[in-house]
Amino acid sequence: MRVLVVEDDLALQSQLQVLLEKKGYAVDVATNGEEAIYFATEFPLDVAIIDLGLPDISGIEVIKRLRGKQVQCPIIILTARSRWEEKVEGLEAGADDYLVKPFHNEELLARLNALIRRSAGLSSAVLVCGSIQLDTNAQKVVVADQAIELTAYEYKMLEYMMLHSGRVISKSEITDHIYDQDFDRDSNVIEVFIGRLRKKLDPSGELKPIETLRGRGYRFSISLNS
Amino acid sequence: MSTSIQSRLIISASFVLFCFLGLAGFVLDKAYQNGAKKALHERLQIHLYAILAESELSQNNQLIMRSILSDPRFRQLDSGLYVYIFSVDGKLAWRSSSSAGVNIKPLNNLITGFNTYIESKVSNQESIALHYQAILEGSVGQIRTFEFVVVESSQSMNSQVAGFRSVLWQWLGGIGFLLILTQFIIIRKSLQPLRLMVNDLERIQQGTTQQLDHNYSDELKELAGMLNRLINNERTHLKRYRDTLADLAHSLKTPLSVLTGLYTAGQLDSTDIKMLKTQTQQMRQLVDYQLQKAAAKGHQTLSTPLLLRPIVKQIIDALSKVYVDKRLNITLNLDGGIKFNAERGDLYELLGNLLDNAFKWANTQVICSIKILDDSGIQIIVEDDGPGILAEELKVVLQRGIRADETVNGHGIGLAVVNELVSLYGGHLESVSGSLGGQQWVIKLPNS
Numbered sequence: 001m002r003v004l005v006v007e008d009d010l011a012l013q014s015q016l017q018v019l020l021e022k023k024g025y026a027v028d029v030a031t032n033g034e035e036a037i038y039f040a041t042e043f044p045l046d047v048a049i050i051d052l053g054l055p056d057i058s059g060i061e062v063i064k065r066l067r068g069k070q071v072q073c074p075i076i077i078l079t080a081r082s083r084w085e086e087k088v089e090g091l092e093a094g095a096d097d098y099l100v101k102p103f104h105n106e107e108l109l110a111r112l113n114a115l116i117r118r119s120a121g122l123s124s125a126v127l128v129c130g131s132i133q134l135d136t137n138a139q140k141v142v143v144a145d146q147a148i149e150l151t152a153y154e155y156k157m158l159e160y161m162m163l164h165s166g167r168v169i170s171k172s173e174i175t176d177h178i179y180d181q182d183f184d185r186d187s188n189v190i191e192v193f194i195g196r197l198r199k200k201l202d203p204s205g206e207l208k209p210i211e212t213l214r215g216r217g218y219r220f221s222i223s224l225n226s
Numbered sequence: 227m228s229t230s231i232q233s234r235l236i237i238s239a240s241f242v243l244f245c246f247l248g249l250a251g252f253v254l255d256k257a258y259q260n261g262a263k264k265a266l267h268e269r270l271q272i273h274l275y276a277i278l279a280e281s282e283l284s285q286n287n288q289l290i291m292r293s294i295l296s297d298p299r300f301r302q303l304d305s306g307l308y309v310y311i312f313s314v315d316g317k318l319a320w321r322s323s324s325s326a327g328v329n330i331k332p333l334n335n336l337i338t339g340f341n342t343y344i345e346s347k348v349s350n351q352e353s354i355a356l357h358y359q360a361i362l363e364g365s366v367g368q369i370r371t372f373e374f375v376v377v378e379s380s381q382s383m384n385s386q387v388a389g390f391r392s393v394l395w396q397w398l399g400g401i402g403f404l405l406i407l408t409q410f411i412i413i414r415k416s417l418q419p420l421r422l423m424v425n426d427l428e429r430i431q432q433g434t435t436q437q438l439d440h441n442y443s444d445e446l447k448e449l450a451g452m453l454n455r456l457i458n459n460e461r462t463h464l465k466r467y468r469d470t471l472a473d474l475a476h477s478l479k480t481p482l483s484v485l486t487g488l489y490t491a492g493q494l495d496s497t498d499i500k501m502l503k504t505q506t507q508q509m510r511q512l513v514d515y516q517l518q519k520a521a522a523k524g525h526q527t528l529s530t531p532l533l534l535r536p537i538v539k540q541i542i543d544a545l546s547k548v549y550v551d552k553r554l555n556i557t558l559n560l561d562g563g564i565k566f567n568a569e570r571g572d573l574y575e576l577l578g579n580l581l582d583n584a585f586k587w588a589n590t591q592v593i594c595s596i597k598i599l600d601d602s603g604i605q606i607i608v609e610d611d612g613p614g615i616l617a618e619e620l621k622v623v624l625q626r627g628i629r630a631d632e633t634v635n636g637h638g639i640g641l642a643v644v645n646e647l648v649s650l651y652g653g654h655l656e657s658v659s660g661s662l663g664g665q666q667w668v669i670k671l672p673n674s
Binding site for chain 2: 091104
């Protein structure tokens with residue numbers, strides 16, 4: 001999942017970047033409104049975290065401009081002031097949720113998960129595709145009641161594919177959503193991860209959850225129970 | 227221009243009075259002067275008629291006077307009253323004996339039968355001359371034209387006018403002075419309630435009294451009431467700021483001591499980390515609560531009432547977005563015209579926290595009803611079909627500021643802020659069992 005963090009306080013920005021990367025997000029960071037608008041319009045985001053008190057353009061104005069430019073990803077606002085008038089203004093401008101500083105990391109992660117799920121049209125934190133279950137909060141995967149161990153990138157890739165099951169996902173789309181900007185797009189790392197996922201999810205080769213569509217990409221063929 | 231109301235009133239009133247008296251004096255003086263002049267003209271005319279009656283042509287066509295003119299001044303030298311009769315060729319035909327040594331010239335271009343008055347200096351005296359052309363007929367039918375000139379000194383008329391003028395201005399001056407004095411007294415008397423109010427405000431500032439408590443004039447009663455409310459508001463705010471700071475300092479001491487204990491112990495195990503987390507969370511809530519409490523403003527004495535529906539609608543729309551997953555059924559019973567006099571931010575805090583709590587705990591339904599109470603105020607009811615709050619939890623939830631060392635899971639500081647705001651507005655908050663089976667809050671807020 002690709003997340004944009006817009007925060008002018010560099011300490012908090014870096015703390016959030018480390019936290020989110022540890023949790024498997026591809027993180028872009030911006031320190032002001034102009035940068036935020038650039039990232040959000042140039043890269044396909046899954047969610048954005050925007051601080052309201054930015055130095056150049058206010059967070060609310062950034063959200064308004066993004067919505068004006070048809071950026072539809074969920075947005076969570078961070079605010080140091082916990083006044084309701086400000087929260088309502090942010091939500092009216094186009095944000096989907098708010099978080100008052102200081103906040104707990106767990107709370108932020110839970111809200112992010114909920115927003116991503118909601119934007120995919122799901123209400124439960126557990127994604128279920130046939131016998132494969134992925135718990136987005138605990139970041140655990142169970143296949144036929146057997147827990148399986150995945151690396152962070154394998155998990156990110158599986159989560160993205162399950163959220164978009166039934167749809168053809170190109171290699172570059174996967175790269176955009178799970179890696180940050182400086183990833184070498186010519187490497188064969190995606191093929192390697194797909195191979196590993198297939199082995200871990202379906203060691204016997206009966207389920208065949210991931211199809212390869214030559215020249216077009218991949219498809220998670222087991223549909224999601226919403 | 228002076229900034230004192232009293233000086234302004236006195237200066238403007240005096241200016242108007244001076245203009246009025248000056249104009250009146252000028253008009254009266256002019257009227258008197260014209261009257262005196264008219265009287266002199268009439269006198270000259272009477273003299274002329276008497277002279278005409280006595281004048282006749284002799285047989286040799288010479289002008290003669292039948293008898294002596296009745297007014298003795300015509301015979302008295304330099305009396306100021308003279309008669310001259312000129313023939314049409316400008317030669318003097320007759321003159322009164324009073325005019326010896328005093329010469330005047332005829333006008334020559336007169337129309338017969340018309341009076342012409344000329345003002346000039348005769349024998350160094352301001353005088354008025356009446357020139358009149360008449361045709362005299364002799365006993366044998368011969369006729370001859372003469373110019374009759376009657377001159378009278380206007381000195382006595384001028385001194386009469388001057389005497390009148392002096393008396394007139396003395397009276398007007400006296401009246402003007404009396405009127406200004408009366409105005410000064412009236413203005414001072416009228417402004418006395420304002421001075422009283424200023425003195426009372428000074429006494430409040432010095433701390434010798436608490437309120438504007440005199441029986442002011444009707445016009446100032448409303449102002450005094452507003453000032454009293456403003457003063458009370460400011461006093462309450464000051465007290466609240468002081469209390470808030472004291473509360474904050476005091477209640478942060480406990481979690482800080484716990485944290486200090488953890489750091490001095492050296493190693494942190496998982497229990498310590500958990501405690502660290504709890505304590506920092508508590509400190510965060512305390513700071514939030516006290517800051518919100520300090521930001522609350524209360525009834526706005528000099529502001530206009532706010533329409534409630536747009537604010538409630540905005541909050542409900544925003545919360546519906548945040549709690550979209552819950553697919554709640556929201557009912558709003560609020561007439562579009564209902565207004566309440568409060569600070570906008572306070573209304574957002576009060577309604578935002580109440581509704582947020584209802585949205586958070588509701589299973590399927592939230593109802594918000596606001597109506598005007600008969601005894602001047604509003605009633606806000608917010609209810610949900612969630613689990614509700616236990617009676618024993620209620621006190622703690624509402625008194626977070628006081629019982630800072632306890633926490634109730636999931637109830638944040640929102641309701642304590644609501645409670646604080648309700649008491650700031652002199653209102654009443656009640657938790658009752660509602661028709662939906664969950665939590666129902668009934669809040670009554672009086673008008674300011």
